[in-house]
Amino acid sequence: xxxxxxxxxxxxxxxxxxxxxxPVEQIMAELGGESVPAAAPAAAAAAPTAPAAAPPPAxxxxxxxxxxxxxxxxxxxxxxxxxxxxxxxxVNVWPHLLAIEFVALLVxxxxxxxFSVYQDAPLLELANPNEQxxxxxxxxxxxxxxxxxxxxxxxxxxxxxxxLGLAGLALIPYVDRTRxxxxxxxxxxxxxxxxxxxxxxxxxxxxxxxxxxxFNFTFPWRDGIFFDL
Amino acid sequence: xxxxxxxxxxxxTLGERLSGVGERIRASEAWESIFRPGSPFRKGYSDSxxxxxxxxxxxxxxxxHPVKVKRHGVRLSYTLCLGGLSFxxxxxxxxxxxxxxxxxRPAAPxxxxxIAALSTDVAFGQLVRNLHRWGAxxxxxxxxxxxxxxxxxxxxxxxxxxxxxxxxxxxxxTLLLSFTGYLLPWDQLALWAVTVGTNMGxxxxxxxxxxxxxxxxxxxxxxxxxxRFYVLHVLALPFxxxxxxxxxxxxxxxxxxxxxxx
Ligand code: HEM
Numbered sequence: 001x002x003x004x005x006x007x008x009x010x011x012x013x014x015x016x017x018x019x020x021x022x023p024v025e026q027i028m029a030e031l032g033g034e035s036v037p038a039a040a041p042a043a044a045a046a047a048p049t050a051p052a053a054a055p056p057p058a059x060x061x062x063x064x065x066x067x068x069x070x071x072x073x074x075x076x077x078x079x080x081x082x083x084x085x086x087x088x089x090x091v092n093v094w095p096h097l098l099a100i101e102f103v104a105l106l107v108x109x110x111x112x113x114x115f116s117v118y119q120d121a122p123l124l125e126l127a128n129p130n131e132q133x134x135x136x137x138x139x140x141x142x143x144x145x146x147x148x149x150x151x152x153x154x155x156x157x158x159x160x161x162x163x164l165g166l167a168g169l170a171l172i173p174y175v176d177r178t179r180x181x182x183x184x185x186x187x188x189x190x191x192x193x194x195x196x197x198x199x200x201x202x203x204x205x206x207x208x209x210x211x212x213x214x215f216n217f218t219f220p221w222r223d224g225i226f227f228d229l
Numbered sequence: 230x231x232x233x234x235x236x237x238x239x240x241x242t243l244g245e246r247l248s249g250v251g252e253r254i255r256a257s258e259a260w261e262s263i264f265r266p267g268s269p270f271r272k273g274y275s276d277s278x279x280x281x282x283x284x285x286x287x288x289x290x291x292x293x294h295p296v297k298v299k300r301h302g303v304r305l306s307y308t309l310c311l312g313g314l315s316f317x318x319x320x321x322x323x324x325x326x327x328x329x330x331x332x333x334r335p336a337a338p339x340x341x342x343x344i345a346a347l348s349t350d351v352a353f354g355q356l357v358r359n360l361h362r363w364g365a366x367x368x369x370x371x372x373x374x375x376x377x378x379x380x381x382x383x384x385x386x387x388x389x390x391x392x393x394x395x396x397x398x399x400x401x402x403t404l405l406l407s408f409t410g411y412l413l414p415w416d417q418l419a420l421w422a423v424t425v426g427t428n429m430g431x432x433x434x435x436x437x438x439x440x441x442x443x444x445x446x447x448x449x450x451x452x453x454x455x456x457r458f459y460v461l462h463v464l465a466l467p468f469x470x471x472x473x474x475x476x477x478x479x480x481x482x483x484x485x486x487x488x489x490x491x
Contacts, residue, residue: 090297094284097303098291104310105317112321112367116359123348126341127420129449136421139411141369141404146425158429170397172380173390181383181491193380228418229366 004074012071019068122228134213135226143207144200150215165196293478295486302487307382311375315403316474318368325361326463333413335459337452340415365407372403384488392480395473402470409462415455423458424450 013027020027091097138146148157176189183190212218212226241249254260255271264270268287274280282296301307332347332354334340347354376396379385385393412423427450431441446453481487 089300091300091303092278092281092285092297093294094281094291097294097298098284100303100305101310101313104305104314108314108317108367109321112360112364113356116356116363119359119363120348120355121359121362122416122418123344123414124416124418126338127415127417129420129451131417132424133417133421136425138422138426139408140366141407142426142429145429149429154429154432155434158432159434162429166397166401169400170394173385173387173393176386179386181386181489183381183491186383189383190381193377197377228422229362 008071008074015068016070124228135211135215137207137211137215137227140204140208140227140229144203146215147203147207147211295482298486299490301490307489308487309374309378311371311378315368315371315375318364318371319470319474322361322364322368323467325357325364328357329361330463335413335456337415337455340413340455344414344416365410369403369407372400376400382489382491386488388484389480389488392477392484395477395480399470399473399477402466402473406462406466406470409458409466412450412455412458413462420450423454 009031010024010028013024013031016027017024137143145157145162148161151157152161172189172193176186178186178189180186208227209220209225210217212223218224218226261271265287267283269280269284274284285291285294285296329347332351333343344358347358349355379393379396408423408426411426412419427441427444430444431437433440442448444454444457445451446457
């Protein structure tokens, strides 16, 4: 209690004295005697009101329905006004971010146009359900799965693995509970993710370039490439 | 005024008249109704912190961004722009795709004939088709790389868990868009790649046959499949992916902007 500033204590005592009709000094003494020596000028200001009120009863009673105010506590300004969040170093989106995005857009657009000018999209013969080309390959992003088909039962390679893979991917944030984002704290998570990415990349590359007629193993430099985009 | 200009004969020059017209247009009610107060198109742009904010606030596309971002988020090496580029490629694919739709009928032999004609008879037809196809392959790559960059930054950790899940849905939708588009040229490559791909769906335990039938609109890839994939490709899937993208971008900002720094 000792930290409460003196002027606040005095104000509270004055208010109490006014409602109870007792001298301020008495309340001050009750509140925390030793720290406050009697302050005459303020008491004098409060004194004239005291006689006007009803004679002080032995136990001060507050009339029914009348609310009185009293100080419950003093909240230090720092606790409610202090900024909780540390200030972060921020920059304006325009021009800093938009300029970079614009350049990235131009670069990709440029590369894509140049590539499209020199490389035509494939168009083979009209679709013919009676004549299956050998080999028949899925689009490249499914070739890892098609590669798995040559090792596992179709239900495993075609349904179970992609299904579990997608579900597992979506569940990563709920399984990996480490809060830290520092690479040194997440060695296991990084290792697992890298393993799966590299494994699917290898499977996709094998399915794309090392599989020939009958989806049999070939070497691209020996038998040619059986791959269309 | 007249003595100030170089023509010297007291008459207004063409340049002055033009700039006068420009000023009157910019002061007109119609112009002011189009551009919001503070827009650089009203008063011109001069570099000040206030105007830097106005640029972002007064353009609906730029407004996907906050006015300010963390300094490290701007470094090219942090996001490598991969999410933004995926979005840009999606826009590019939408525009080129609308162009292609003008020349394409989703029916069994016509589709092939239309694509062949597009390559030879239509101005820039081949180029636009190339952009659409290579752009689609590139988008699969950028979305995948975006996912790996998000993983290695640990950017899926709280509060961003749900946005990662939204991202996985986006990856799945991107693959589906690419796959349904693959059938549309209706050549041997399209038919058999999709046959191999959809065969996998037929292995679904218990109701594999039903899954395959709904997917193909028949027991094998044919005309009904083409129509089905076409509607999915040009309408249903883009509609769904746009909704998920909106949620994705909104969450990036609600979750406190770009994660990090590491
Ligand atoms: C159509 C595909 C997608 C688009 C257009 C897209 C777009 C974006 C954009 C523009 C950002 C802002 C930061 C950045 O550019 O890196 C972002 C952030 C993010 N994306 Fe994607 N995204 C896509 C797919 C994905 C996928 C497949 C995942 C994960 C499975 C994912 C998870 C996230 C997460 C967690 C963030 C917050 C990253 C951070 O705060 O650093 N998104 N996305």
